[in-house]
Amino acid sequence: MVRRPETEPSILHVDMDSFYASVEVLHDPSLAGRPVIVGAAGYRGVVASCTYEARVFGIHSAMPSAEARRLCPEAVFVAPHPGRYAAYSRRLHAVLGDYTPLVEGIGLDEAFLDVAGARRLFGPASEIAVAIRRSIADELELECAVGVGTSKLVAKLASRQAKPRVTAGRLEPGPGVFVVEAGEELAFLHQHPVGALWGVGPATEQRLRRLGVVTVGDLAAVPRTTLVAALGTSLGAHLHELSWGRDRRGVEPDREAKSVGHEQTYPIDLAEGAELRREAVRLADAVAARLRLGGLAGRTVTVKVRFSDFVTITRSQTLPGPIDTALEVATVARSLLDDVDPTPGVRLLGISVSMLSAGAARQLSLDDALEGGGTGGARWSPAWDEAWRAVDELRRRFGQTIVRQGVDRDERPLPDP
Secondary structure (H helix, E strand, O other): OEOOOOOOOOEEEEEEOOHHHHHHHHHOHHHOOOOEEEOOOOOOOEOOEEOHHHHOOOOOOOOEHHHHHHHOOOOEEEOOOHHHHHHHHHHHHHHHHOOOOOEEEEOOOEEEEEOHHHHHHHOOHHHHHHHHHHHHHHHHOOOEEEEEEOOHHHHHHHHHHHOOEEEOOEEEOOOOEEEOOOOOHHHHHOOOEHHHOOOOOHHHHHHHHOOOOOEHHHHHOOOHHHHHHHHOHHHHHHHHHHHOOOOOEOOOOOOOOOEEEEEEEEEEEEOOHHHHHHHHHHHHHHHHHHHHHOOEEEEEEEEEEEEOOOOEEEEEEEEEEEEOOHHHHHHHHHHHHOOOOOOOOEEEEEEEEEEEEEOOOOOOOHHHHOOOOOHHHOOOOHHHHHHHHHHHHHHHHHOOOOOOOOEOOOOOEOOOO
16 A cells, blocks of 8 residues: 655554553552563563663663663563453554554554544544543553654654653653654654664664764765665665655555464573473463464464574474364474474474464364364364363453463373363
């Protein structure tokens, strides 16, 4: 979807403030005002989210947990609750959908909106942004930042300007809404560091610095041919366009998830096959729960293994029909792991399911009815769908650990309920 140039900003980027951590504080008010970190506390753990009270100490997302603990020994570590965040994300998108059907979700906690068609009903984009913040605060009791611009790139950067920020060890509140008017895009863009652009990672940023490029304005001054020679045709042309504010991507409301997965980094390397099989069952259970939460099922199961030397391998299998239960996902994942030697030490294990489709209905096949038959050797019957819905409801009400997929003495997943 290609957008025509706008004479009035109509693209919004809504970005929740410290989403995971803020949801945890809502569920445990005793955490309010404290440096809260969502993530594993072990030396191989990673910060998934943190409150602004933790950011004052220099803590940020993707930081190793050990470093976060060193910076703030009094930090409170909270285990993540994916189902809880997904529930709040659905409520968030329901609020956004009240203003426009053109909502493109990016992860659980942010979204682009095109409100060009909603301005007659709700007023200019800046007023819609203020109304959205108020609705989210009323409905979800959470805070967000909203950027407004004529393109996705500008709106995304504008939402960063709207957020609270830590300066000299002190937290300064942000405006909540930041608007870049039509005609002001280049002045706004060119003051940003070049690393703020999509497509500029650490390696590319270093290559640009060798060309004397520090800001987006510096980048815009470099001839297109020079960028193409230094970065390649695709990336060089892409960054040249962005540096001049040319971002023609439209909001895509029908974007669908390509895969659903879950992975775990371990504090101590796994070196035994039995350990790997147990973890495969646990991860498969988490993936299957997320599939059902989204009303999805999938045909391709992929396992990802990262060894202690950071060498990473993947193995995949595509099935004749879609699956969405822990037994089915675990059975396929374990078969893929049979040829993986864990003795070098497994640092990370991940499982994902792709080739997704709506998972509400499934036809019982002849293989399913046979003893030991079914997808990947797992047995399924329609009655189990109702049982798993009951499990999902128990987990929603009482937490993800209230019911877990079991294994037998040979570390094989036990049959489903």
